[in-house]
Amino acid sequence: MTRPAAGDSASRSGWRLRSRAASLRFKIILSSVLIEILMLGILVANTLRLQQEQLLDEVDDRLRSLEASFSVALVGPLIARDYATMLGLLDGFLHLPDVRYVIVQDADGRVVAQAGADWTGVVPPADPRLDPNEPVYNAASPIRLFEQTFGTVHYGLSTESLREAGANMLTQSLVIAGVEILLSVVVLSILGFFLTRRLEMLTDTSVRIAQGDYATAPEIEGRDEVAILAGSLRAMAGAIQSRIDSLDRATRDLRRSNADLAHVAAVTAHHLQEPLRGIVSYSQLLGRRHVDLLNDEAREYLSIIVRDSKRMKAQLTELQEYVEAASTAFPMVVIDLGECLARVHWRKLNALRAADAWVCIGVMPTVCANARSVERVLDRLIDMAVIVRQSDDRLRLCVSAEKDADGWVISLRDNGLSPPAERLETFFSLFEWLEPEHERAGIGLALCQRLIVSMGGRIWAEPCETGADIRFWLPDEHGFDCSIIPAENDFPGPRGVKPGRRP
Incomplete structure (x- = not known):
């Protein structure tokens, strides 16, 4: 990542943000927070589900209690057809928490008394299950005495308290989760600083080593993995520096040796050509001046000497070129x-x-x-x-x-x-x-x-x-x-x- 110029403040701010977003500390905190949010979400959802089930169980217990109360209180007036007393009882039931209406039917299905309901001539049917999202839960229970049914009581319960309880539980859970996430971010930031600070030192050192600076190494004390890694990095930097020094010395020695060998080869090839020229010249001179004294075999030997001498001279010349090509x-x-x-x-x-x-x-x-x-x-x-x-x-x-x-x-x-x-x-x-x-x-x-x-x-x-x-x-x-x-x-x-x- 290239660092922007010093004068461009907006670019420098963006560069710092990108650098922090790419840091190991930020990634550790972000991944930990995301995992915690996921786990807290699962925990909150499960807690809300359990609390909702508990509320529904409490509502079921209350419904059974109301059904028993309705049956005991209304069976006498219903048998005696004392509707005035029955209306007084129904008005009393309306003062119970969450009760919105009460309707009583006799055994033939006729409405004999009702309280709290906007009467339309139709009895609300009983809901199959309790739904907190509906404003009223419609229920019905038989009015019995000694296993004999004398009528039916229909009543409605408000679900507002259930919704308020659910909203309160959700708010409390979210507040607790938010506080926990905030505390986790703070704790993780502190831990991340202490954990990654030494890693940043190792990173800076590795960058300097990659740039060829083997003299500086992090001084990290301790017995944990980071301290052991820092010690290994120091040892590696020292070994690399020692190896580089050895290679530099060997390279200098090799260059000096190659230069000496090239010089010796060039000088040798140059100085060997002089005696070869003498051998060729005197062999040719011998062949010309004493041709009458030499037989055919001697003249053949002289020609071989001249040929091989010229060949050796050519070899020395090309050897000089080879040495020059190897050292230039x-x-x-x-x-x-x-x-x-x-x-x-x-x-x-x-x-x-x-x-x-x-x-x-x-x-x-x-x-x-x-x-x-x-x-x-x-x-x-x-x-x-x-x-x-x-x-x-x-x-x-x-x-x-x-x-x-x-x-x-x-x-x-x-x-x-x-x-x-x-x-x-x-x-x-x-x-x-x-x-x-x-x-x-x-x-x-x-x-x-x-x-x-x-x-x-x-x-x-x-x-x-x-x-x-x-x-x-x-x-x-x-x-x-x-x-x-x-x-x-x-x-x-x-x-x-x-x-x-x-x-």
Whole structure:
């Protein structure tokens, strides 16, 4: 989450709110409160249900008591048909709590007395069950004496007290739940502060470690898991710092050793060429001045000495190039591979014409590489194709490019000698010859591999029945560590020879 500028107060306030909302403390409190609200909701609902059932049970007990009172009080006046006394009793019943009306019917169903009801000539039917949402509960009970029914009393009870009791219970439950939630938030905030404060310290420390600062570590005392984690984090930071220091020392030693080895190899290769030149010169001088004293066998020995000395000189020269490629970091830029290939083709034009070569160059892409290194690779591969060509056949060399996931695969295919399948793994090693009588030094392919690898690519030989198919991969213009530098449009080369054309 990016922190806004200091001057934008609204953005900073929003950023602080989002930061707090994303914090572990806020999530712990929010999840705990939500769980508690859910549990309290279930508890309140269950409590209200139980209390409602208890109220209904109390109402049922009261109904049974009223039915007994009605039956005892009204059976005498009903038998005696003393309706005046009955009306007085009904007026007395209206003073009972929640009683709204009382209607008495005789055994034949005639209304003989009523009180409290707006008489419409129709007796309200008895409700099958008590519903607190209805304003009046209509009930009926028989008037009996010694198991003989003399009539029926209909009465209505107000449910307002039930609704008030339910509302009071709901209000009390909600108030209690609200107070409990508020206290829980306060307690959880305090606990969350003490619990997450140390986690925030660990988080800050881990961020600093990720940024490379291994010197600071949280000092958290205790025996709980957080303190143990802090101790492990301190130990890890110390171990990483120690390992980095060791790696830095080893890297410096390795660089110094590589530089020394490269210097020794370069100096050795340079100084060994001087005695080789002397061997070649004096061998040739001996062959010219004392030709009459040498027989055919001696002259053959001298030619072998001269040939092998020249070969060793070529090996030393290429060894110097290999050491230079191994110890030099070349800049990576966006280059036009077609222009590099055209420059190499121009330099190799005489050798290709001497070999009567037929060259096909496909459309080349732009890649992220070093132009000089790429040209050296192409130069070596074309040299190899010319040197190891079949003497009876015309050399055919095709250069093509194919897009890969994040780079390009360049293929150089010829009809010369084929590398054996069992040697494909070591084909690019030092002093590996395709054919001893053709290879000049045995370092050219190893140098190609070194140059391609230094540019972040790879090189390999595809198995084929006839000829050689050398391929190498280079990253495209979006490759790693590639400076966006436009490639040159003009290049020295034969007029009319462009990528995608045949010379």
